[in-house]
Amino acid sequence: MSDLQYNSRRSAVVCCNGCVASSQPLASQVGTDILKAGGNAADAAVAMAAVLNVTEPCSTGIGGDAFCLFYDAKSKQVKAVNGSGRAPAALTLDLLHKQGFSSSSPFPVQHGHAVTVPGAAAAWVDTVDRFGSGKLSLTQILQPAVDLAENGYPVQQITALLWNKGAESLLTPKNDHGRDLLVNGRAPTYGEVIRLPYLAQTFRELGTHGKKGFYEGRIAKAIVAAVEKFGGVMTADDLQNHVTTFEDPISTDYRGYRLWEIPPNGHGMAALIALNVLETYDLKQLGANSAEYLHLVIEALKLGFSDTTWYCADPTKVDVPLSTLLSKEYATKRRQLVTNNRAMKNVQKGDLNIGPDTVYFTTADSEGNACSFINSNFMGFGSAIVPEGCGFTLQNRGSGFSLDTVHPNVIAPGKRPYHTIIPAMVTDSNTGDLVMSYGVMGGYMQPQGHVQVLLNMLEFGMNPQQALDQPRICIGGGYGYDESYVSVEDGIPTEAVEGLVDKGHSVRGPLVAADRTLFGKGQAIAVGNFWDQSDNSAQRKAECIYWCGSDPRADGLAIGF
Structure with a gap:
């Protein structure tokens, strides 16, 4: 689809009672329907997660993992849900070595060993149980997805491209x-109707029986059989023993605003480290997407990734020194590496290989609650392994492990792998009020997108839609972190690209048409207009009006009411 054009404009959606934003119009519509039916932000998010499995199975699904951040308006607290799965109990490094797999010769991405326990189903149920309104049953929340899967729907343009891929x-x-x-x-073509009856039945069983409907019985048996057929060692016990964890999110203050991220095994720490490094620079004076501004952002992100690709791992299995890595004192030391205004070389430590296929979506309700939610198969269809009679693919998150014996992220039984999917939230550092629920999907692009979209608003006064529309940069190419080059998107000024080259960066692009999906697909819901730097902005900032944006690189939209 080299003729894919980005030539429309969008206004930020403004509303008072609730809103949603996703990469798929039908999912966004369902989210608002759930809110209008009495559900809250958590209920709407889970309904959208299921619909996105139906409408974008090439990126997400119940056979993958999920994370969310939930803002509780009453307590003004941000809470984290880790819905990632773990390696099977029998999957040891010794077994892999005996089978001939190593860091230089890893198992294929469509191997049974690549399949970790799918965590999304439990995360959906637990999110509704812990944060939902209590007014809608899980069956009611999943019913729109059941209807779409059974009756059919027309496939959208970007989705058709990824499905075919x-x-x-x-x-x-x-x-x-x-x-x-x-x-x-x-693959279905753009506008063609497809039906997924087996997936409809899976959702019915989850709605009726809860987690047992997925992690025990027919579906669990089908998953174990499929993984075994592809050489894996997952058992019924691995599925039955899976649990979601509720964790304290990690955060940092940036000029009066606090960015919240998922803790390891998610790599949101990369965005926080980068913001700490950038805080002392006068970015506004440099100008949006100037060579000087982009250079500093690139170097700060490199420093963030150099720590993250080494230290980010399952904290129940290894020590992750977050208090040091996220401290302002550590940022001062790291900032000293950005001294000669030239591109830094060889700061990478990690050896991971991560892909950019995911869905991110966000919701906010009339009570001021918000849910920042992300769900993924990992690499497109993940392992692409489809259990019999289930209608979904299994993820291949096991490919995110290292097979290096000394790496903190080395594969081990019951261990969660390094994870790229990360939702984000922003609150007022002084009051704790919600400022924004947002995210940008896409492998290693995700923390890079979090930083760029937030800075577009805080430093350059853009509203959520403008901030998402702005062209972006990506260190490397999305599949695996590669600091040796920087990809730039169509719309980055020519003089900025030339300036980056002069500073020693190897630049690829500008990337156009369908290649722009590398730069992620984001959604954002902001409260008030905190980015407004005009003299008469105080009253509007105090008003509880939602401002919503949806990324033009995807098929979706923001809807409010």
């Missing part, structure tokens, strides 16, 4: 049920 992986010889997600053995 991953269709071949569904047709490998051992993948007997991959055709359940295709139309006559091929």
Whole structure:
């Protein structure tokens, strides 16, 4: 789709009673329907997660993982849900070495070993149980997804592109049920109607029986059989023993605003480290997307990733020194590396290989609660392994582990892998009031997107839609962190690109058309207009008006009421 154009403009959606933003119009519509039916931000988010599984199975699904941040308006607290799965109990490094796998020769991404326990189903149920309104049952929340899967829906443009890109992986010889997600053995085209009846049945069972409907019984047996067929060692006990964890999010203050991220095993710490490094620079004076501004952002992100790709791992298995890494004192020491106004070389430590296929979406309700939610298969369709009669693919998050024996993220039984999917939130550092619920999906682009979108607003006075529209940069190419080059998006000024080259950066791009999906697909809901730097902005900042934006790099939209 080299002819894909980005030539429309969007206004920020403004509303008072509630809003949602996602990468798919039907998912956004369902989110507002749930809010209008009496559900809250958490209920709407889970309904949207299920609909996105139906409408974008090439990026997300119940066979993958999920994370969310929930803002409780009454307590003014941000709470984190870690819905990532763990490696099977029998998957040891010794076993992998005996089978001939190593850091230089890892298992394939469509191998059973790449499948960690899917955490999304439990995360959906637990999010509703812990944060939901209590006014809607899980069956009611999942019903719109059931209806779409059973009755069919027309596929959107960007989704059709990604579906076609991953269709071949569904047709490998051992993948007997991959055709359940295709139309006559091929991907659906833009505007073509597809039905996913097996997925509808999966959602019915989850709605009726809760977590037991997924982690025990028919679906669990089908998952174990499918993983075993592809050489994996997952068992019924691995599924039955899975639990969601509720954790304290991590955060840092940036000029009076606090950015909240998921703690490790998620890599949100990269964004926090980068912001700490950038805080003392006069970025506003440099100008949005100038060479000087982009250079500092790139170097700060490199420093963030150099720590994150090494230290980010399952904190129940290894020590992650967050108090040091996120301190302002540490940022001062790291900032000293940005001294000669030239591109830094060789600050990478990690060896991961991460892909950019995910969905991010966000919701806010009339009571002031907000949910920042992200769900992913990992690499497109993930492992592309489809359990019999289930209608979804299994993730391949196990590919996010290191096979290096000394790496903190080395694979181990019951361990969660390094995770790229990270929702974000912003609050007022002084009052604790919600400022924004937002995120940008896309592998290593995610913390980079978090930083760039937030700075567009805080430093350059853009509203959420303008901040998402702004062209972005990405260190490397999305699949694996590679600091040796920087990708730039169409719209970055020519003089800025030339300036980056003069500073020693190897630049790829500007990337155009469908290649722009590298730079992620974000959504944002802001409260008031905190980015407004005019003299008469105080009253409007105090008003509880939602300002919503949706990324033009995706098919979706923001809807408010």
